[in-house]
Amino acid sequence: GENVEQHPSTLSVQEGDSAVIKCTYSDSASNYFPWYKQELGKRPQLIIDIRSNVGEKKDQRIAVTLNKTAKHFSLHITETQPEDSAVYFCAASIGAGGGADGLTFGKGTHLIIQP
Amino acid sequence: DTEVTQTPKHLVMGMTNKKSLKCEQHMGHRAMYWYKQKAKKPPELMFVYSYEKLSINESVPSRFSPECPNSSLLNLHLHALQPEDSALYLCASSQDPRTDTQYFGPGTRLTVL
Numbered sequence A: 001g002e003n004v005e006q007h008p009s010t011l012s013v014q015e016g017d018s019a020v021i022k023c024t025y026s027d028s029a030s031n032y033f034p035w036y037k038q039e040l041g042k043r044p045q046l047i048i049d050i051r052s053n054v055g056e057k058k059d060q061r062i063a064v065t066l067n068k069t070a071k072h073f074s075l076h077i078t079e080t081q082p083e084d085s086a087v088y089f090c091a092a093s094i095g096a097g098g099g100a101d102g103l104t105f106g107k108g109t110h111l112i113i114q115p
Numbered sequence B: 001d002t003e004v005t006q007t008p009k010h011l012v013m014g015m016t017n018k019k020s021l022k023c024e025q026h027m028g029h030r031a032m033y034w035y036k037q038k039a040k041k042p043p044e045l046m047f048v049y050s051y052e053k054l055s056i057n058e059s060v061p062s063r064f065s066p067e068c069p070n071s072s073l074l075n076l077h078l079h080a081l082q083p084e085d086s087a088l089y090l091c092a093s094s095q096d097p098r099t100d101t102q103y104f105g106p107g108t109r110l111t112v113l
Helices: none
Strands: A004-007 A010-014 A019-025 A032-038 A045-051 A056-059 A062-067 A072-077 A086-092 A109-114 B004-007 B010-013 B018-025 B031-037 B044-050 B053-057 B064-070 B073-079 B087-094 B108-112
Touching: A004 A086, A010 A019, A019 A086, A019 A109, A032 A062, A045 A056, A045 A062, A072 A086, B004 B087, B010 B018, B018 B031, B018 B087, B031 B073, B044 B064, B044 B073, B053 B064
Parallel strands: A010 A109, B010 B108
Antiparallel strands: A004 A019, A019 A072, A032 A045, A032 A086, A056 A062, A062 A072, A086 A109, B004 B018, B018 B073, B031 B044, B031 B087, B044 B053, B064 B073, B087 B108
16 A cells, blocks of 8 residues: 655745655556645644645645655745644545545654744 | 535543544545644654545544534544544535545544543
């Protein structure tokens, strides 16, 4: 089955600086890569996703890049703000063509924004 | 309605009890999922329903029994649970089995005594 590795487990950055979280996946058939943000005691919330036919996607301060050859994808947050503090999970899914597929998650990154 | 809802929010049960978790969505989504999340860990997939049929069961013990009565509802029946089953149980849905974007409900925090 799919295996997703995520690094770092904890990331502390100064407010206003950028944060980068990296993930690798094992199954070359995976074709969908979402990122979720989870605040303490709350549900995971989708913040951005990318499909394997795209190399990069951006939404305001958040961007995701995908390297299919190397089987890794990254989340980039620019101009970090205190409300960005949370646990971020990457995930991968084989999906499409054959039935619903669940997500395999990385272990998570605790992002701390220092004021 | 653009939300996935779950009831109850919290549940405490003994090891001999039978209880059920409920998940509902009115977005017309045709795929629904159960995940289990332990503290400081990522969600782990338990079951997938595609067009109201169970399509994936990730080797979950039989004390967890899913049910999809219709396209909007997903239940998880619990019986003879163990203390290690205490966790946050998350439901998610996606538009159809070919669309991977999954939206999560708020979860039910389960404590087994």
